[in-house]
Amino acid sequence: MSRYGLSVWIIIIWILGSFVSQLLPLNISQVELEAILQGPTLEHWFGNDDLGRPVFDRLLSGSYTSCIVALTVICISVITGTVIGTLSAYLGGLFDQVVVRVIDIFLAFPGILLAIALAGIMGPGIDNVVIALSVVGWVGFARLARAQTLSVKHRDHVQAALVLGSRQRKIIFVHLIPLISAPILVEATFGVASVVIAEAGLSFLGLGVQAPDASWGSMIRDGTRYMLVAPHLVLAPGVALMVVVLAVNLAGDRLRDQLDVKANIKEGET
Amino acid sequence: MHPHTECFRLLAANILILSIFVITACSSPQSSAVRFGLASAPISLDPRFATDATSSRINRLLYQRLVDFDEHFQPIPSLADWQLLSATVYRFQLRDHGRRFESGEQLTSVDVKATYEFILDPANASPHRGSLLNIARIDAIDDDNIDFHLHKADPLFPANLVIGIVPTNIVEQGEILTTRSMGSGPFRFVEWPSQDRLIIQRREDGQRVEFIHVQDATVRVLKLLRGEIDMLQNDLPRELVHYLEKKDAVSVEHLDGNNFSYLGFNQNDPALMDIRVRQAIAYAVDRKSIIRNLLGGRTVVANSILTPEHWAGLKSVPGYTYQPSRARELLLQAGFHHGHPLQLEYKTSSDPFRIRIATILQQQLARVGIKVKLRSFDWATFYGDIKSGRFQMYSLSWVGIKNPDIFRYVFHSQSIPPKGANRGRYSNPQVDRLIDAVEASVDIDHRTTLYRQIQQLLLQDLPYVPLWYEEHFIASNDNISGYQLVKDGNYDGLGSVVKAASTRLAEAQ
Numbered sequence: 001m002s003r004y005g006l007s008v009w010i011i012i013i014w015i016l017g018s019f020v021s022q023l024l025p026l027n028i029s030q031v032e033l034e035a036i037l038q039g040p041t042l043e044h045w046f047g048n049d050d051l052g053r054p055v056f057d058r059l060l061s062g063s064y065t066s067c068i069v070a071l072t073v074i075c076i077s078v079i080t081g082t083v084i085g086t087l088s089a090y091l092g093g094l095f096d097q098v099v100v101r102v103i104d105i106f107l108a109f110p111g112i113l114l115a116i117a118l119a120g121i122m123g124p125g126i127d128n129v130v131i132a133l134s135v136v137g138w139v140g141f142a143r144l145a146r147a148q149t150l151s152v153k154h155r156d157h158v159q160a161a162l163v164l165g166s167r168q169r170k171i172i173f174v175h176l177i178p179l180i181s182a183p184i185l186v187e188a189t190f191g192v193a194s195v196v197i198a199e200a201g202l203s204f205l206g207l208g209v210q211a212p213d214a215s216w217g218s219m220i221r222d223g224t225r226y227m228l229v230a231p232h233l234v235l236a237p238g239v240a241l242m243v244v245v246l247a248v249n250l251a252g253d254r255l256r257d258q259l260d261v262k263a264n265i266k267e268g269e270t
Numbered sequence: 271m272h273p274h275t276e277c278f279r280l281l282a283a284n285i286l287i288l289s290i291f292v293i294t295a296c297s298s299p300q301s302s303a304v305r306f307g308l309a310s311a312p313i314s315l316d317p318r319f320a321t322d323a324t325s326s327r328i329n330r331l332l333y334q335r336l337v338d339f340d341e342h343f344q345p346i347p348s349l350a351d352w353q354l355l356s357a358t359v360y361r362f363q364l365r366d367h368g369r370r371f372e373s374g375e376q377l378t379s380v381d382v383k384a385t386y387e388f389i390l391d392p393a394n395a396s397p398h399r400g401s402l403l404n405i406a407r408i409d410a411i412d413d414d415n416i417d418f419h420l421h422k423a424d425p426l427f428p429a430n431l432v433i434g435i436v437p438t439n440i441v442e443q444g445e446i447l448t449t450r451s452m453g454s455g456p457f458r459f460v461e462w463p464s465q466d467r468l469i470i471q472r473r474e475d476g477q478r479v480e481f482i483h484v485q486d487a488t489v490r491v492l493k494l495l496r497g498e499i500d501m502l503q504n505d506l507p508r509e510l511v512h513y514l515e516k517k518d519a520v521s522v523e524h525l526d527g528n529n530f531s532y533l534g535f536n537q538n539d540p541a542l543m544d545i546r547v548r549q550a551i552a553y554a555v556d557r558k559s560i561i562r563n564l565l566g567g568r569t570v571v572a573n574s575i576l577t578p579e580h581w582a583g584l585k586s587v588p589g590y591t592y593q594p595s596r597a598r599e600l601l602l603q604a605g606f607h608h609g610h611p612l613q614l615e616y617k618t619s620s621d622p623f624r625i626r627i628a629t630i631l632q633q634q635l636a637r638v639g640i641k642v643k644l645r646s647f648d649w650a651t652f653y654g655d656i657k658s659g660r661f662q663m664y665s666l667s668w669v670g671i672k673n674p675d676i677f678r679y680v681f682h683s684q685s686i687p688p689k690g691a692n693r694g695r696y697s698n699p700q701v702d703r704l705i706d707a708v709e710a711s712v713d714i715d716h717r718t719t720l721y722r723q724i725q726q727l728l729l730q731d732l733p734y735v736p737l738w739y740e741e742h743f744i745a746s747n748d749n750i751s752g753y754q755l756v757k758d759g760n761y762d763g764l765g766s767v768v769k770a771a772s773t774r775l776a777e778a779q
Contacts, residue, residue: 031633033563037509051629229509
């Protein structure tokens, strides 16, 4: 664990904090007129927002929002993307061609714009954000899985399995997917970071969680109006967002370095 | 490419773009024009069509009207004095002042007649027509005298003649002066180069005034501090006003206003039909605390549409105070309790400040057990829903109400939209009778008494829960002087504003 350092600890704190926060008695919608825009105090560590609600409680609740959205979207994207990509490469032919075209079209279109359009059509709400980001998110995994599958499907053990008469499903799930899982895992880690940013972006635009629920994006949006007088409203969620995304990206880099066999051999030689 | 190197590149690109913005912003030219920051851009410069607050206020600078109001909102002569020839005939005599149009032509009674006849023609669909329907005929006697013949006697009739006078030739050509002006006011139109920038010029001394639309409140404050705008009026959260008050280079002045904020109810709703429910809401709202903590300044609790300073306003009434226990009691009597709570849908516009207030009201109503669902819409959808009665509860403001005939427009059972603004479908025969009686009466004292009775009755019956009159404030840089705030929040002070050549200006040149 120590070789991953701080970044993994931050991720663990983020995920644990998110789920534990659901068990805590948080005051995310407790309007307190006397405490409007109050700075940090001993009782309220990160101060109070424009309605006197404690920023710390809202930060934790926003953390849950971003965490649950990131994990759900990445799970859906990884599973659908990998299955579609692997199948496409393995089966080849017309199916492959159609899938490649679809992937190209999705990639040609800016992902976040598509998500905004979808969230706009389906109406604001956190479940629609999950759907919109998943619709955009599976493409990267499908492309990666397809490329990886193409490079391993001619290997000897796959040919051997074919000759031995293994069923296709067994070949895909036992002989192909485990081999391509390392790069997908790395991609998924980076995916978490981009989904966290995308969710914050959509909530910033008002397409994500609806008041009085909290999200880091909506907290930043609400805070910008008081940036001159109460910068803590923007700083708290902004720093939280940056720290989590940075930690996830760093952890992804470490993970890739570790899973990269060639690099490890080189390191061993020098 | 590694995703995080991509991040850094993006960041670098952003910093580059930002610095370009900052550099261009720094080189913004100083000017001798008084630059006035606006939260919403004007829509129309034609007094026959302008209805939004910004347009109406700018219209006052460009055009002259027959009648104006004093501080008690009594009509006083502006372009013209008037006398009552008979119960239904008013004679207006044009004064010497303010009668030269921008073209140099003289404003005469013919122009007055043309302007009002244009508005009265239903084909022109002027939004001001409704307030002038009592006019039967307009006769221009000579250049300076004009008679208004009415269908029925109305001692308050002059208060309706507040529309800017447009030259006859413009009316005859059928031109709508949306993007230029041709008035006889203290200012003349210069240029409207973009939606966000309107330039006018004071006729007396050539002083230019630029109206600059900056939507975001924080940006408006920053522009004021940087000297990109010289002054701004209203439309800032109180916290930003405090922030400006602490700045040495900016002075802030406050004045109590007459913009009336209220909670409106749908009287066809089975729950809100019950007066006990409406009273419970009135007792559950802690207006004093909201004013103290959120609105501040000179905002005061309201009991009626008309302020106490208004000649027909309620002078001192107990009104409703914050009594949550009484609210719960009333709700219980109306049949609502823990097991069967009152549930309401509360519509508001998507303006962040309105949502902020709505959220606070939602929480205060929750304290007495009323479950409020907040729905916010863009202005057009919201206003459309309110006008067609698709709401349970909503909040809005009446801006700049001076004429007490507002009561017929808002509370008479015959004034349900599109005929009037009785959006809550309020119907109280007693109120109807009083409104009819007040219009039949010609004695001003008697009218005043009747108006006060109407307001007293409305306060008991609560078709609206009155909230507060929002204050006005002006924040200006030190080189600006001579601007006088007025209760109605108009921009007339620009007529006497002076901008001193700043030291920054000297340096820049």
